[in-house]
Amino acid sequence: MFAGVTVSGVTIHQEPGKLKQNAAKPATTQASPQKHPTWRVKVVEDFGAPFVSVHAKKALFSDVASEIGRQLKLKVPIHVTDKAKQQLLTDDFDNLPLEQAVRRLSPHAVIDYVMNGGADPMYPARKQALTIYFLGSDEKAPDVPAWIMKDPSSEMYVGMVYATEDEEKDAREKRKKDLQVAYNDGLFTLHVHKQFLIDVLEEIAAKAGIGLNILTTNKAQKEIDQVVTWDVAAVSLEELTNTWFPSGIRLYSRTDLEKDVSKPLRLTIEPNQDAQAEQNVTP
Structure with a gap:
């Protein structure tokens, strides 16, 4: 509809709703699309061992490593060097054991371990990660932490006391015969009789x-x-620990995943949760 008014021979037509032709239209704000994470991490435990799942596409490595550490609940501290933090990660895997997952995530990683002796049936051997280090290319692993190399608690010393020099001499001769340990290329050969x-x-x-x-x-x-x-x-020292050492024995070691080399750090005798298995004797 149009409304018309004639003034001095001039006809003016006015359309409804057109009074403010130059009025500004109300501003509209378009919501920005939400950013979805470029990675997902899941850590589950099975019989005390962690299994890791990672789905990542060009994700910042430090974010993924930090989340793995969080889900491990500080049981295994994770250290990432500044050089490694800046790397972008693209990978996709499910339920890998911790060491396999670390290998997938980075070619430059080091893990410190402790393993208890496995000769006691009630307390089978367990190899547990103590610390994980993610390194950049050409970076060297840090020194082994002092708390791994030396426990702050008091240390016990054990030794034999002989009544006479002849008795001590006889014991040394018998020991040479009955306690023979050879070590070659990382493998041990033992001939031990009642020692x-x-x-x-x-x-x-x-x-x-x-x-x-x-x-x-x-x-x-x-x-x-x-x-x-x-x-x-x-046999390797790890195999000795796994099969022959009782549960109170601990082997501390460091594994360089890039070089695929494990290095023993020290042996200890620690509390063994009162496990009293039979002595391990070769048939």
Whole structure:
């Protein structure tokens, strides 16, 4: 409809709703699209061992590593160097054991481990990560933390006291015959007959160039005066720990995943949760 008015021969037509032709239209704000994360991380435990799932596309490596550390609930501290933090990660995997997951995430990683002896049926061997280091290319692994190399608690010293020099001499001769430890290319060969476990561990540690520390305060703990007879050929220190050492023995080690090399750090005797298995004797 139009309304018309004639003034001095001039006709003016006015359309409804057109009174303010130049009025500004109300401003509209368009919501910006939400940014979806470029990665997802899930860590679950099965029989005490962590399994990791990662789905990432050009994600900042530091974000993914930080979330893995958070979900591990500080059981395994994760350290990422400044150079490694800036890397972008694209990967997709589900339910990998922790070490395999670390290998997938970075070609430059180092893990410090502790493993308890597995000879006690009630307490099977477990290899647990203590610390994970993600490094940039050409970066060296940091020094082993002091808390791994030396426990702050008091240390026990154990030794034999002989009544006479002749008795001590006879014991040394018998030990040469009944306690033989050879070490070649990272493998041990042992011929041990009715020898104190501590004496055997001392020989093993000396051959490997590492320390042996007695950290338990329980003088009655079976590892302190346990006698063993072993006949073992060409096995690694980790295999000795897994199969032959009782649960109170701990092997600390460092694994360089890039070089695929594990290096023993030290042996200890620690509290073993009162496990009292039979002595491990070669049939």
